[in-house]
Each structure stands twice: as C-alpha cells, then as structure tokens.
Amino acid sequence: MMRFIPTTFYLTALTLLVACSDQSAMPEAGSELVADKAIELSELQARLNALQARAGRIKDSNDIKRLQRAYGYYLDEALWDELVDLFTEDATVEYARDGLYRGKNRIRDYLYVLGGGQQGLNEGQLNEHYQLMPVITLAEDGLSAKGRWRAIILNGDFGEVAMWGEGPYENEYVKQEGVWKISKVRWYQTILVPYEGGWGLNEDVNKGIYVSSEFPPDVSQTDDFGSWPETFLPPFHFDNPVGRYESPTSGTEGEGL
Amino acid sequence: MKKYSLIISCFLLLDVSQAIAQTEAELELIRIAGEIAGLELEIQLLEDENDVENLQRIFGFYTDKHQWAQAADLFASDATIELGGSGVYVGKENIQDYLQSLGEAGPQEGILDDHMQLQPVIHVYRNGTAKGRWHQFSQEAEFGVSHHWGAGTYENEYVKQDGVWKIGKLHLYSTMRTPVDDGWHVTALPRTQPSEELPPDLPSNVEYENYPAVYVVPFHYDNPVTGNDEGGPEASAVGTVDISTTLGIVSIASLGIRQSDNGEANLAAIEELEHRLGLLEDADEVERLQTIYGYYLARNQWDELTGIFAPDGTIEIAMRGVYRGAESIRRNLDLYGVQDELPGQLHNHMQYQPVIHIAEDGQTANLRSRAFSMMGTFGNQGRFMGGTYENIYVKRDGVWMLYKDQQINTYFAGTDDGWINLSRSAPPGITEANPPDEPPTMNFEMYPKAFLPPYHYENPVTGSTDVVE
Structure with missing residues (x-):
C-alpha cells in the first residue's frame, strides 16, 4: 500500500545534496538568524501540517471510492471471499428487505447462500452491479466515512430470465491501521424487474426478499421500506451542501419529462 | 537512472562532513523542504489520478460521436488498442485507421453509439504510468436496422509523456451484447471477429468467450484490504529509487539552497501547494x-x-x-x-x-x-x-x-421499444403554461438526428478544439 518514499529517505538524500551543491549559499549561523527563523519555521510547519491533512483527506476519499468500486467488481463475479475481505470484523450487510447480517463470517455465509452455495458464477449467469454516484463524507477525525452510491444492475440466467435492477446504498467505512474497510453496507432495492415490460408493467420480482427465509438474518429488516411499485426515499447521511430552498407552494401537477 | 542516482549519492557522501556544520535552524529548514517535496509528490499523484479519469471519460465522449481523429490523438505513439475479439492494433496511426473503420467519422444521423465509462479503479505509479479498470455499458442503434445493449470491462494503461497523460494500452474485454428486442437471457452475441479488410497487427492476446460463458477479467490490482500489489512496476520493491524520485531529490536540493539564502522560498512553495490542493x-x-x-x-x-x-x-x-x-x-x-x-x-x-x-x-x-x-x-x-x-x-x-x-x-x-424505430427527435421544448424567462440558448435534435453537444474543453493531448473531422 506504500505509495510514497519515506520522509527519512528524502531527508538523507536532501542533506547530502544540499551539503555539497553550493556551500557558499549557506550563511554563517548567527543567533539573530536563528531567532528570526524559529518564528517562521513554526508557521511554515503549521501550514505544512494543515496541507498534509487536507491532502490526506482527498486520498482517503479516493481510497474509499476505489474500495467500493472494487466491491462492485467482486460482486459482479460472485467472488465472495474477495468481497468479504473488504469488510471489518464487525461489519454489517443489509440488502433490500432481507434483514441484517453481522460479522464477517455471517456475511460470508449469507453471500454463499445468495450464490447458491458456491463462489463464482455459473455459465449463463449475469450479475453486473455498476457502482455509480459516490457522495463520500469523511468524519472530522478522518477515521470513518459514509458514502451514498447507486447501483444499476443487469441480472440474468441465460434461457430463463433477464432483469433490470437499481437502488441506492448508504454505506459506512472505517480506517484501520491505515487501511480503509467497509463497516456497513445498506442497499435499498428500488426495483428488480423482468426485462420484458420493465418497471412499467412489472412489480418487483422478489419484493426485496432474497434468501432470508432459508437463512434467517441476525436482525430482521431495520426499516419499513416496501418494494416497487411502492416508492421510498432512503435517508441521506449528508445535509444539502448549499442549503434548501423553501418554496411558497408545494407545486402543481407535473407533466413529466 | 537508479544507478545514476546511486553514483550521485556516493559522490555526495564525500561532502557529508560539511553538512554537519549546519546550524539547527538550517537543518530545520532542510527538513521542512523535504516534507514539502514529499507533499508535492503526493499532490502530483492526486492530480494525475484526476487527469487519468478525465482522459478515459473524454475518450468515451469522443467515440460516442465517432470523433476518431480526436480519440486517436489521446493515445501514445506506441500505444495498443484491443476491443472485444477484434485483435490488437499497434501504434497511433493504426489505431486511428482501425477506429475509422468502425463507422463514418463524426456524429451520424440514425446512429446511436453511447458508451458509458463507469466505475474507475485507478492506480497511479511514481514512474509516470497508471492503470485503470472501468466498466463500459453501451447503447447502440442503427435506425430501422438494429439496436443493442452491451457490457464490458476495461483494463487499461496510461503513460505520462512530457507532463501529458496519454492512453498507452486500451483493452476492452467484451462481456455481453444483446439485441434490445430479445434481452440477454434470449440472445447473447459472441465476441467480435478480427476484420478481414483491416486485419489487426497482432492476434487477440487472451482467449475468452462472451456471456453466457463466464470469464473474470484479470485485475491489475490485489484485493485493496488484504493485498499489497497495486499493479505498479515497483510494487515488489517499495522504496527503490526511480526516475521521478531522483528528479524529486534534485528539486528538493535546489529548494533547500534557496531557503538558506532566503526563508521566503519555503513559503512560496507552500503557497503553491495550497493553491494546487485547493x-x-x-x-x-x-x-x-x-x-x-x-x-x-x-x-x-x-x-x-x-x-x-x-x-x-x-x-x-x-x-x-x-x-x-x-x-x-x-x-x-x-x-x-x-x-x-x-x-x-x-x-x-x-x-x-x-x-x-x-x-x-x-x-x-x-x-x-x-x-x-x-x-x-x-x-x-x-x-x-x-x-x-x-x-x-x-x-x-x-x-x-x-x-x-x-x-x-x-x-x-x-424500455421495450428501444431505439430502432424511435422517430421523435424534437426535445420537449417550451411549455406555454409555465414558460421560461428566456428562450433556449441552444437548438438541438435528439436521435435519430445527429448532434454533438459542444465541449467546454480542448483535446487534452493536442489542444485541438476541432469538433468536425
């Protein structure tokens, strides 16, 4: 995971280079100079520290995006062991209306049940889960984060059925020993409908219930969201970044796009 | 370059005794200069990551509208391209010829060719290269003739040349392609075949079949939690000196000297980084x-x-x-x-x-x-x-x-009709009962008419703003 050269390495190289590059440029040490620079140095160091923290937060956010996208690529291929390795020991997973599974081992077992007892797809299975629209919010201390995402799903069994799916995530992440991990996955199923007729003519194929009847969850569904054509708004982990506008009326009947 | 920097270091060791003569304040300045250089590298890598994402997305927008010359200009001169089962084309010129063989240049009436570039996993390496995994999700149609859904995964490579990121290797592994009228559970088309009119320079370098077969596209990176390999050239030898770090040391050195003359240099360097980070x-x-x-x-x-x-x-x-x-x-x-x-x-x-x-x-x-x-x-x-x-x-x-x-x-x-016979090309337009404050600023027609939404940016490699081929 190391991407940067250790500072000590720089320091050594730097000291060597500066020492011989241009000795005449080095002023003689005087007590006045040291006093001036002591003030300046503390200010420089403070600004530098602030910058390092800000750069670290951008990298954290990028790392979290890579993590969730890696999750998506593993999910596409039903690579459960790889996927479970992205979680913390006490992570939770709750898909649609299937209830909540807690801890890596339970999550692994749940995923294997979802996969029909095996890892990897069978011939004829399609399981694309595109991970889109990240809104990442890092905690002040930089050690945890929340992320909203949306998945588009192309699901299918050749010769049997093809389905469109879609739904948002509200997930959580923690940084442990410098490595970001997923601590909570909550995926809300907006639709999972047959290809023919799509969401216009079909109700949700499974009402958001996958395998919880044969493999009961640790906690039953933690909210009361239903399934298509019922609609719902999963809560946002973030406030409006600019500020909500308060309209005088609730609006008129729309004509749609 | 590794040997070169090692020789420099050895040479410099001869002068190490003189460094000890520095005052504590001078050494502090040098230490801060070192930290600044480390931060600059970190910021550079973050900028590179954004540049690489932009590059691939710009490629996507160009190819949607068959802007083949613009798309080809995003490649390095010795780059390769491999799309599905069509084989490998080598070099920028051949890449452009190949792209041009895929359809008449420029946006075409009756043609829909949207290729959405999704879900990037980018790793930028210190030697000025990068790799990226992406999903592609496509909507393709020829009015009155055909319409398809398609899916695939890219494993691409990028290279920074003279400060500009270019595509070094574009490899799209096709996953699924189906006619809209059928769906992927009914009809799943095989990989494309190499062209006979414009044969590839090299055969496809990996054997796989499209859905309904199962194929896991190789990852350029290890598991991000349990693995250590991000796919970079130096992954197995962290801490070794490469070109960029060698150059970094030289710039630190010059910075350090300036600081000794003048404490402003550190401040200027920090202000520059504050700006870039902002x-x-x-x-x-x-x-x-x-x-x-x-x-x-x-x-x-x-x-x-x-x-x-x-x-x-x-x-x-x-x-x-x-x-x-x-x-x-x-x-x-x-x-x-x-x-x-x-x-x-x-x-x-x-x-x-x-x-x-x-x-x-x-x-x-x-x-x-x-x-x-x-x-x-x-x-x-x-x-x-x-x-x-x-x-x-x-x-x-x-x-x-x-x-x-x-x-x-x-x-x-x-959802069921698709694009094949979609004849309505006029956008919704003005609603008289709830009118706008001002008329539309841009007139356009939708598919099956052709329209190229103007870009706010120029070609990131050539600087060209030509939108017509």
Missing part, C-alpha cells in the same frame, strides 16, 4: 454536488434541488428554455412532477462520467457529464433517457453552487 478539493466538491443533484432529481426533491443553485443560476433542460433564479428554477421543476410525491413513479437520473475543469482562480468550474435515466409510472411502459450535461459551477463565499445547468438530451426511449 483545486483538487474544488474538483471533488463539484463532482459531489453534481451527484447530489442526481439524487435530489431522482426523488422529486424540488426544494432541495433548487437550493444547490446559485441565486442567479439557471436551469435549461430539454430545450424548455432558460429559467433564471431560485423562484423560476423551482417553477421549472414543477414540470417534472409534484414535489416529494412519487407513488408508483420511477425518476432515476444517474449522473456519471464527469469531466471537470476548475478555473485557475478556483472560483468557477466547467463540468461535462452524462445522465442515464430510468423513468416511468407504474402501469405504462417505462422509459430510458440518455443525455449530456454541460454545466457551470461557481464558488461564492467558499461554497460551490450550480450556476448553469444545461441538459442536452440524446433520446427518450421506451
């Missing part, structure tokens, strides 16, 4: 805001959505005209449905493939992105919508706001 934060904030726009739009949260606009901002969707200011924007949103009420209604507007450029002063930004919408009311055939945004953001009192929201629609298509 632009990175701005790019993140703009992408985040455009994404939040999509979430609010998806659930008819009109007051929330209106709130992210600047007080003097505008919205211009589907040639409905320009609505200016919060009251008008809010009124415009009434056209799309009743606030917060969505019984039996789907209104997803996925936002992705953003190409973001922040102005040097950090106060304005341009964003090109695309939308893919899944819409409809239960009981009626649902619809897909595809479109392009060219938006402008402004920063006011440190807060980014949406200043100009312009959506150029590509199509509205029924």
Whole structure:
C-alpha cells in the first residue's frame, strides 16, 4: 500500500545534496538568524501540517471510492471471499428487505447462500452491479466515512430470465491501521424487474426478499421500506451542501419529462 | 537512472562532513523542504489520478460521436488498442485507421453509439504510468436496422509523456451484447471477429468467450484490504529509487539552497501547494454536488434541488428554455412532477462520467457529464433517457453552487421499444403554461438526428478544439 518514499529517505538524500551543491549559499549561523527563523519555521510547519491533512483527506476519499468500486467488481463475479475481505470484523450487510447480517463470517455465509452455495458464477449467469454516484463524507477525525452510491444492475440466467435492477446504498467505512474497510453496507432495492415490460408493467420480482427465509438474518429488516411499485426515499447521511430552498407552494401537477 | 542516482549519492557522501556544520535552524529548514517535496509528490499523484479519469471519460465522449481523429490523438505513439475479439492494433496511426473503420467519422444521423465509462479503479505509479479498470455499458442503434445493449470491462494503461497523460494500452474485454428486442437471457452475441479488410497487427492476446460463458477479467490490482500489489512496476520493491524520485531529490536540493539564502522560498512553495490542493478539493466538491443533484432529481426533491443553485443560476433542460433564479428554477421543476410525491413513479437520473475543469482562480468550474435515466409510472411502459450535461459551477463565499445547468438530451426511449424505430427527435421544448424567462440558448435534435453537444474543453493531448473531422 506504500505509495510514497519515506520522509527519512528524502531527508538523507536532501542533506547530502544540499551539503555539497553550493556551500557558499549557506550563511554563517548567527543567533539573530536563528531567532528570526524559529518564528517562521513554526508557521511554515503549521501550514505544512494543515496541507498534509487536507491532502490526506482527498486520498482517503479516493481510497474509499476505489474500495467500493472494487466491491462492485467482486460482486459482479460472485467472488465472495474477495468481497468479504473488504469488510471489518464487525461489519454489517443489509440488502433490500432481507434483514441484517453481522460479522464477517455471517456475511460470508449469507453471500454463499445468495450464490447458491458456491463462489463464482455459473455459465449463463449475469450479475453486473455498476457502482455509480459516490457522495463520500469523511468524519472530522478522518477515521470513518459514509458514502451514498447507486447501483444499476443487469441480472440474468441465460434461457430463463433477464432483469433490470437499481437502488441506492448508504454505506459506512472505517480506517484501520491505515487501511480503509467497509463497516456497513445498506442497499435499498428500488426495483428488480423482468426485462420484458420493465418497471412499467412489472412489480418487483422478489419484493426485496432474497434468501432470508432459508437463512434467517441476525436482525430482521431495520426499516419499513416496501418494494416497487411502492416508492421510498432512503435517508441521506449528508445535509444539502448549499442549503434548501423553501418554496411558497408545494407545486402543481407535473407533466413529466 | 537508479544507478545514476546511486553514483550521485556516493559522490555526495564525500561532502557529508560539511553538512554537519549546519546550524539547527538550517537543518530545520532542510527538513521542512523535504516534507514539502514529499507533499508535492503526493499532490502530483492526486492530480494525475484526476487527469487519468478525465482522459478515459473524454475518450468515451469522443467515440460516442465517432470523433476518431480526436480519440486517436489521446493515445501514445506506441500505444495498443484491443476491443472485444477484434485483435490488437499497434501504434497511433493504426489505431486511428482501425477506429475509422468502425463507422463514418463524426456524429451520424440514425446512429446511436453511447458508451458509458463507469466505475474507475485507478492506480497511479511514481514512474509516470497508471492503470485503470472501468466498466463500459453501451447503447447502440442503427435506425430501422438494429439496436443493442452491451457490457464490458476495461483494463487499461496510461503513460505520462512530457507532463501529458496519454492512453498507452486500451483493452476492452467484451462481456455481453444483446439485441434490445430479445434481452440477454434470449440472445447473447459472441465476441467480435478480427476484420478481414483491416486485419489487426497482432492476434487477440487472451482467449475468452462472451456471456453466457463466464470469464473474470484479470485485475491489475490485489484485493485493496488484504493485498499489497497495486499493479505498479515497483510494487515488489517499495522504496527503490526511480526516475521521478531522483528528479524529486534534485528539486528538493535546489529548494533547500534557496531557503538558506532566503526563508521566503519555503513559503512560496507552500503557497503553491495550497493553491494546487485547493483545486483538487474544488474538483471533488463539484463532482459531489453534481451527484447530489442526481439524487435530489431522482426523488422529486424540488426544494432541495433548487437550493444547490446559485441565486442567479439557471436551469435549461430539454430545450424548455432558460429559467433564471431560485423562484423560476423551482417553477421549472414543477414540470417534472409534484414535489416529494412519487407513488408508483420511477425518476432515476444517474449522473456519471464527469469531466471537470476548475478555473485557475478556483472560483468557477466547467463540468461535462452524462445522465442515464430510468423513468416511468407504474402501469405504462417505462422509459430510458440518455443525455449530456454541460454545466457551470461557481464558488461564492467558499461554497460551490450550480450556476448553469444545461441538459442536452440524446433520446427518450421506451424500455421495450428501444431505439430502432424511435422517430421523435424534437426535445420537449417550451411549455406555454409555465414558460421560461428566456428562450433556449441552444437548438438541438435528439436521435435519430445527429448532434454533438459542444465541449467546454480542448483535446487534452493536442489542444485541438476541432469538433468536425
């Protein structure tokens, strides 16, 4: 995971280079100079520290995006062991209306049940889960984060059925020993409908219930969201970044796009 | 270069005794200069990551409109391209010839060729190279003839030459392709075959079959939690000296000397990095805001959505005209449905493939992105919508706001009807009962007509702004 050269390495190289590059440029040490620079140095160091923290937060956010996208690529291929390795020991997973599974081992077992007892797809299975629209919010201390995402799903069994799916995530992440991990996955199923007729003519194929009847969850569904054509708004982990506008009326009947 | 830097270091060791003569303050300055150089490298890698994402997304926008010459210019001179089963074409010229063989250049009436570039996992390495895994999700149609859904995964490589990122290797592994009328459970088309008219320079370098077969596209990176290999050339030898670090040391050295003359140099270096870091934060904030726009739009949260606009901002969707200011924007949103009420209604507007450029002063930004919408009311055939945004953001009192929201629609298509016989090319246009403040600023027609939404940016490699081939 190391991407940067250790500072000590720089320091050594730097000291060597500066020492011989241009000795005449080095002023003689005087007590006045040291006093001036002591003030300046503390200010420089403070600004530098602030910058390092800000750069670290951008990298954290990028790392979290890579993590969730890696999750998506593993999910596409039903690579459960790889996927479970992205979680913390006490992570939770709750898909649609299937209830909540807690801890890596339970999550692994749940995923294997979802996969029909095996890892990897069978011939004829399609399981694309595109991970889109990240809104990442890092905690002040930089050690945890929340992320909203949306998945588009192309699901299918050749010769049997093809389905469109879609739904948002509200997930959580923690940084442990410098490595970001997923601590909570909550995926809300907006639709999972047959290809023919799509969401216009079909109700949700499974009402958001996958395998919880044969493999009961640790906690039953933690909210009361239903399934298509019922609609719902999963809560946002973030406030409006600019500020909500308060309209005088609730609006008129729309004509749609 | 490794040997070279080692020799320098050995030579310099001869002078090490003189370094000991430095005062504590001088050494502190040198230490800070070292930290600055480390931070500069970190910021550089973050900038590189954004540049690589922009590059691939720009490639996607060019190929959608068959801008083959523009697309080919994004490649390094010795680059390779391999799309599906068509074999490998080597070198920029051959890549351009190959791309041109895929269809007449420029946007064509009756042709839809949207290739959405999704879900990037980018790793940038210290030697000026990068790798990226992406999903591609495509909507292709020839009016009256055919229409298809397609899916694939890229494992690409990028290279930075003279400070400019280029595509070094583009490899699209095709996953699935199906006619819209059938769906992937009924008809799954095989990989493409090498062209006989323009044979590839090399055969395909990996054997696999499209869905319904199963093939896991090799990952360029290890598991991000349990693995250590991010796919870079130095992954197995962390800490070794490569070209970029060697150059970094030289620049630290010159910095250190200047500081000794003049304490201002450190300050100037820090101010420069503050500026660059600010632009990175701005790019993140703009992408985040455009994404939040999509979430609010998806659930008819009109007051929330209106709130992210600047007080003097505008919205211009589907040639409905320009609505200016919060009251008008809010009124415009009434056209799309009743606030917060969505019984039996789907209104997803996925936002992705953003190409973001922040102005040097950090106060304005341009964003090109695309939308893919899944819409409809239960009981009626649902619809897909595809479109392009060219938006402008402004920063006011440190807060980014949406200043100009312009959506150029590509199509509205029924989920079952698809694009093959889609003949309605006129966008919705002005609603007399709820009129805009100003007429549309841009006239366009949707598929099956051809239209190229203007770009806010030039070609990132050549600087060309030519949009016509």
